[in-house]
Every structure is written in C-alpha cells, then in structure tokens.
Amino acid sequence: MHVALHIHALAENEGSSEVVELSVVQGLERVSLGEALGRQVLDQLVDELRLRTPEDTDSRLVEFSFEVVLHADDGAALRQWPEYEFFNEAASWESLAPRLLAYVAACAHGARGDRIWADCETPAGTHAMNALLMQDRKWIPAYIDFLTSCDLDHEVDQAGDLDLAIETYGWHADTCALAAARLVSCHGQFGEEQFQGWLEADLGEYLATDEGRADFAKAVLAEFERDTEQMRHVLALPQEQCHTEFDFWLSFVALAFDTDTFNALQRQVHGRWERARDLAADAGVC
Numbered sequence: 585m586h587v588a589l590h591i592h593a594l595a596e597n598e599g600s601s602e603v604v605e606l607s608v609v610q611g612l613e614r615v616s617l618g619e620a621l622g623r624q625v626l627d628q629l630v631d632e633l634r635l636r637t638p639e640d641t642d643s644r645l646v647e648f649s650f651e652v653v654l655h656a657d658d659g660a661a662l663r664q665w666p667e668y669e670f671f672n673e674a675a676s677w678e679s680l681a682p683r684l685l686a687y688v689a690a691c692a693h694g695a696r697g698d699r700i701w702a703d704c705e706t707p708a709g710t711h712a713m714n715a716l717l718m719q720d721r722k723w724i725p726a727y728i729d730f731l732t733s734c735d736l737d738h739e740v741d742q743a744g745d746l747d748l749a750i751e752t753y754g755w756h757a758d759t760c761a762l763a764a765a766r767l768v769s770c771h772g773q774f775g776e777e778q779f780q781g782w783l784e785a786d787l788g789e790y791l792a793t794d795e796g797r798a799d800f801a802k803a804v805l806a807e808f809e810r811d812t813e814q815m816r817h818v819l820a821l822p823q824e825q826c827h828t829e830f831d832f833w834l835s836f837v838a839l840a841f842d843t844d845t846f847n848a849l850q851r852q853v854h855g856r857w858e859r860a861r862d863l864a865a866d867a868g869v870c
Contacts, residue, residue, distance in 0.1 A: 585662065587621060588656050589628055593636060594647040595694035617652070617665065622674040625652055626709035633690035633700075644695040649702045667702065668711040675715035684712045685726060690732050699733050705734075705740040714745055721753050728765045732812055736772025743778050750782065752765055755790040760803035762788065768807045769814055776836055783798045783839070791840045804837060808853045819860045826857045 588605050614853060629650065636645050651671050656665040665673070666680035674680045691708035700708040702764045718724040727749075746762060747830075753759050763782060766775045789795035808815070811869070818829045830853050838846050 587625075587655065587847055589625060589650055590653055590655050591629075591632060592647065593632075593645055595636070595645050601741045617670065617673045619677045619679060621676060621678050622670075623683060625670065626674065626687055628679060630683070630686050630690050630711060632657065633687070636866055637690070642800065644693065645700045646695045647703070648694075648700045648708050650693065668715075671711045671715040675712075675719045681723075684716055688712050688726075688730055698735060707735065709735075710741070710745075711777065717745075717749055718752065721758055724758050724761060726748075728761060728770065731765065731770040732814075733840045734777075736770060739772045739774065742770075743774050755787055755796065757799040757802070760796075760800045761806065764803040764807040764837075767804075768833045769810060769812050771833070779836055797841060797845070800837070800840060801845070804834075804849060805852055808856050819857060823857050827854050830854060830856070 590605055633645075633648065636648070637814075650667060653661050654666040656662050671684065674684060688709035691700045694708075702708045702710065709730060713723075713727055717727045731742065736741070748768065749762060750759060763779060765770075766779055791800055818826055821829065831850070833852060834846075834850055837849075842848065
C-alpha cells in the first residue's frame with residue numbers, strides 16, 4: 585500500500601484544474617494517518633504551493649485543494665481523507681501546528697494578490713485554521729489574522745465557524761477579541777448581524793459584568809491598534825474622515841457601555857490617528 589496526495593490546482597487564465605498525484609509514503613502496512621505521515625503530507629503541500637506562487641501574479645493559483653488517498657499495490661483506492669478530515673487529525677498533534685500555519689500562510693498568495701480558494705465558497709486554509717482553533721483557544725489570534733486575509737465580502741461559512749468557537753469556549757477575554765474583530769477587521773457581510781445575535785444571547789450577560797465590560801473594551805482598543813491593510817487605509821485618510829470611519833465601527837458597541845465609558849473609549853480610538861503619525865515621525869517616514 586502507499587499514500588498519495590491528489591492535488592487539484594487551477595491557475596489564473598486556465599480553463600480547467602490540473603490534477604496531480606504525488607506519492608508520499610510507500611510500503612504502508614496499516615491504515616493510519618498519524619504524526620509522521622501528517623508531517624510529510626504538510627511538507628509536500630507547502631512545497632507545492634511555494635512552487636506554484638511565482639512573482640507573476642497573472643499565473644498564480646486561483647484554486648487549490650487536495651485529498652489524501654490510500655492506494656493498494658495495484659493502484660486501487662482503498663481509503664480517502666478529504667481536507668477537513670486530514671486537518672482535524674493533523675491538528676491533534678501539537679508538533680504539526682507550525683506546519684499547519686505554514687500551509688495557511690502559503691495559501692494567502694493567490695492570483696490578483698488574493699487568498700487562493702479551496703472551492704467557490706471556501707478560502708484555502710480554512711479547514712486547517714478551523715482545526716487548530718477547535719483544538720485550542722490559544723489559536724484565536726492566528727484565526728483572526730487568517731479571517732482578515734479572507735474575502736469576507738463574499739463569506740459563506742465563517743459566521744457558523746465563529747459561532748462554533750463561541751459555543752465551545754464561551755465568553756472570556758480572548759473570545760472578546762473575536763467579537764471586536766467581527767465589528768472591524770473581520771466585519772464582512774454579516775459582522776453587525778452576528779454581533780447583535782451574540783448580544784441578544786449570552787454576550788449581553790457577560791458585558792453586564794465589570795469583568796466582561798473591561799475585557800471587551802480592551803479587545804476593542806486592541807482591534808483598532810492592529811496593523812492591517814484595512815487600518816492602514818483608514819489611517820491614511822484626513823483626520824475627520826478617519827474619525828468618521830472609526831465612529832461607524834464604534835457605533836455597533838455603544839450599547840455595551842455607559843455613556844462615560846463609551847466616550848472615553850471613543851477618545852482613545854480617535855487618538856489612533858495621531859499616534860500613527862507620531863510613530864511615522866519617530867521612524868523618519870514623514
């Protein structure tokens with residue numbers, strides 16, 4: 585028996601996807617993924633993605649997906665692991681986390697500078713990042729960074745993925761970062777609606793506590809301090825326009841705070857414009 589990677593890759597300006605079979609392990613005697621096999625598969629996937637990410641963005645990948653297949657000696661397929669099943673198994677091994685993150689990062693450099701797609705609805709890297717997130721809450725910051733790199737103006741499953749994370753971990757200082765990001769860097773199509781749904785459920789109860797309000801206020805401030813393409817674009821605007829953009833996002837959280845607390849939060853967020861220019865001046869940029 586042997587294990588092979590069946591890769592489906594579609595580059596820009598190509599009419600159909602290319603199917604490539606890469607042998608990973610020969611001479612298997614049992615059906616198991618395991619840590620060693622997971623490492624080999626992930627290394628091969630990252631190598632393939634790097635080979636298919638040329639400087640010329642016009643020939644970069646639009647789609648990239650795969651399955652891991654166990655073949656008999658005569659070539660017959662005995663067992664198939666789709667992406668989500670493979671990543672769920674791989675994420676159970678702590679030692680493979682850096683390779684999973686490397687795969688997610690390698691999928692970010694597709695055609696036209698956008699993240700590659702696994703299919704017409706799923707950004708490549710989604711299954712890997714979801715598997716890590718559901719394995720351990722420590723991956724929440726990495727998950728937010730991943731979502732920021734996705735096209736959330738055409739989101740499909742992200743709201744459900746976020747709901748599952750909240751159902752799994754509940755509301756704490758780290759999960760407040762998910763709520764704050766959903767209103768700003770990961771707003772997408774349904775950010776406001778989802779946040780309102782969380783408020784009407786148990787987030788409202790959490791924010792009714794001193795600890796909850798403090799955690800959420802800290803998460804909101806941290807979200808506005810993030811160095812994202814979106815934030816850099818807004819900070820480049822004239823001060824009044826920048827503050828208007830900030831106030832649009834802040835309006836979603838106003839109900840979570842009393843007037844004095846909200847006004848203090850707003851002043852700190854507005855100060856981001858001045859702080860950005862102070863940092864630029866210190867760096868000799870302006």
